[in-house]
Amino acid sequence: MKKAGGILGIIGGVFGVFAALVTLFIGGVGGAFQASGAGTVIGLGWGGLAFSFLAIIFGAVSLGARSRRVGILLTLSALGGAILGGTMVAVCMVLALVGGVLATLGTKPEPGGTTLAPSAIPARRRGKLEKTLGVAAAVVVVGVTGLLAIGLASKPGDSGHGSPASASTPAPSRMQPRPTSAPAAAASPPQxxxxxxxxxxxxxxxxxxxxxxxxxxxxxxxxxxxxxxxxxxxxxxxxxxxxxxxxxxxxxxxxxxxxxxxxxxxxxxxxxxxxxxxxxxxxxxxxxxxxxxxxxxxxxxxxxxxxxxxxxxxxxxxxxxxxxxxxxxxxSAQAAAPAAVQATASSAPMGAASAAVTPASLPAPVASAAQATASPRVPASASSDSQP
CATH class of the missing domain: 2.60.40.1240 (Immunoglobulin-like)
Structure with missing residues (x-):
C-alpha cells in the first residue's frame, strides 16, 4: 500500500505539472489581450507548478520511507496544489491526495526498544534525509503560499514593465503630454x-x-x-x-x-x-x-x-x-452626411422623393470639415430640368 501511494503521488504530480503549464499559458494569453483576472490565473499556474513538483518528490521518497512524515507531506502538497493551483491542477491533485493517504497508512513505524543492528544504520541515515527533506519542503510551501497571497492581493491590472521607474513619482504627474515651462496643476483632469x-x-x-x-x-x-x-x-x-x-x-x-x-x-x-x-x-x-x-x-x-x-x-x-x-x-462630417441625406429624403413628398436624392445631388465624400462646407451645391433649376 505504501508503494502504491508513492506511485499515485508521482502520477498525480506529473499530471499536475502539465495542468499548471496549461494554466500558465491561458493566463499569458489573457494578459496579452489585457483580460481582467489574467494575473490571478498566472499566479495559480505558478502555485500549481510548485506543489506538483513537491508531490513528485514526496511520492518518490515515500517508496522507500520508513516514516509516516513523508506521506503526510505528500498529502499536504496535494492539498496545497488543489487550493492554490486552479481547477485543472486540483483535479490532478486528487491522485496525489489519495497517494499521500495510502503512503501514510501503509508505512509501519519501527518498534521501539529494539537493539540497533548494523543493518539499521542506513535506515537512520534515511530518517535524517527524510527529516531534512521535510524541513526544506515546509520552507518551500510557506514561501510559495506567501508569494501567492501577495500576488492575489495586488491588483491584476497593475502590471509592471522592464524599465526602472521612480517610486517617488506620483501617478498624476506621470503623464507628460507636451513640454511646457509652467507646472501642471495637480488636480487637473486628464487631457x-x-x-x-x-x-x-x-x-x-x-x-x-x-x-x-x-x-x-x-x-x-x-x-x-x-x-x-x-x-x-x-x-x-x-x-x-x-x-x-x-x-x-x-x-x-x-x-x-x-x-x-x-x-x-x-x-x-x-x-x-x-x-x-x-x-x-x-x-x-x-x-x-x-x-x-x-x-x-x-x-x-x-x-x-x-x-x-x-x-x-x-x-x-x-x-x-x-x-x-x-x-x-x-x-464626424462623414457620419453626419448620410444622416442628413436620409432625413431630407424622408421629409420630402412621395412624388419628389426620387428627385430629392439623386447621384448628382449627393455630396462627394469629404476628408475634412472645411471641404464639407466648401462642396458645391447643384442648383435647383438643374435638378428640375433633368426630370421628364
Whole structure:
C-alpha cells in the first residue's frame, strides 16, 4: 500500500505539472489581450507548478520511507496544489491526495526498544534525509503560499514593465503630454488628444495615426461587418522611450468609449486582418526593446445607428492609466452626411422623393470639415430640368 501511494503521488504530480503549464499559458494569453483576472490565473499556474513538483518528490521518497512524515507531506502538497493551483491542477491533485493517504497508512513505524543492528544504520541515515527533506519542503510551501497571497492581493491590472521607474513619482504627474515651462496643476483632469497627436508617458510615445469607418477590412482574408453594423478601424503606433525592455504584457492597449462611458473591446478576427492589411509590426509575445517603434491596428464592431464620432472616443490604456483620444472632425462630417441625406429624403413628398436624392445631388465624400462646407451645391433649376 505504501508503494502504491508513492506511485499515485508521482502520477498525480506529473499530471499536475502539465495542468499548471496549461494554466500558465491561458493566463499569458489573457494578459496579452489585457483580460481582467489574467494575473490571478498566472499566479495559480505558478502555485500549481510548485506543489506538483513537491508531490513528485514526496511520492518518490515515500517508496522507500520508513516514516509516516513523508506521506503526510505528500498529502499536504496535494492539498496545497488543489487550493492554490486552479481547477485543472486540483483535479490532478486528487491522485496525489489519495497517494499521500495510502503512503501514510501503509508505512509501519519501527518498534521501539529494539537493539540497533548494523543493518539499521542506513535506515537512520534515511530518517535524517527524510527529516531534512521535510524541513526544506515546509520552507518551500510557506514561501510559495506567501508569494501567492501577495500576488492575489495586488491588483491584476497593475502590471509592471522592464524599465526602472521612480517610486517617488506620483501617478498624476506621470503623464507628460507636451513640454511646457509652467507646472501642471495637480488636480487637473486628464487631457484629451486628437487623432494624429503624439502624447508621452513614462514608458511610451503613443500616436493614433488614423481612424476610419469601413464595412470590411483585410486584403487576402477579409472580414465584413454584419447587417446594421460597421467597423471602426484605428491605426496607431507606440515607441518604447524608457531605458529597458518592456514586457509584451505591459504594452498599450486600445478600447472604444461611447457617450455613456461603456467600453468596447476590439474584434480579434477583424483586427488581425486589418493589422495584416496595414502591415503592422507589433509582436504578440516579444518584449519591446528601448527605442523600438511598433505599429498596430484595432477594429471595433459598432452599431450603425448608435455610433457617433462626435460623442464617442478612443481610450488608450498605457502605464496603468487611461488617455482619451477624440475622433477627427472629418469623421464626424462623414457620419453626419448620410444622416442628413436620409432625413431630407424622408421629409420630402412621395412624388419628389426620387428627385430629392439623386447621384448628382449627393455630396462627394469629404476628408475634412472645411471641404464639407466648401462642396458645391447643384442648383435647383438643374435638378428640375433633368426630370421628364
Amino acid at each position: 484629451a488628444f486628437q487623432v494624429g497627436e503624439t502624447f508621452a508617458t513614462q514608458t511610451f510615445h503613443v500616436t493614433i495615426t488614423s481612424a476610419s469607418v469601413v464595412h470590411s477590412v483585410g486584403d487576402l482574408l477579409t472580414s465584413k461587418a454584419p447587417a446594421g453594423a460597421e467597423y471602426v478601424a484605428v491605426a496607431w503606433r507606440y515607441t518604447n522611450r524608457s531605458q529597458g525592455p518592456v514586457s509584451a504584457f505591459a504594452v498599450p492597449s486600445l478600447h472604444l468609449l461611447d457617450a455613456q462611458g461603456h467600453r468596447y473591446d476590439a474584434d480579434l478576427e477583424a483586427s488581425s486582418f486589418y493589422a495584416a492589411q496595414i502591415h503592422a509590426s507589433a509582436k504578440a509575445f516579444s518584449d519591446v526593446n528601448p527605442g523600438i517603434r511598433l505599429s498596430d491596428g484595432d477594429v471595433f464592431e459598432v452599431s450603425s445607428t448608435q455610433f457617433n464620432p462626435a460623442t464617442w472616443s478612443i481610450q488608450v490604456h498605457v502605464d496603468g492609466q487611461d488617455v482619451i483620444v477624440r475622433f477627427p472632425a472629418s469623421l
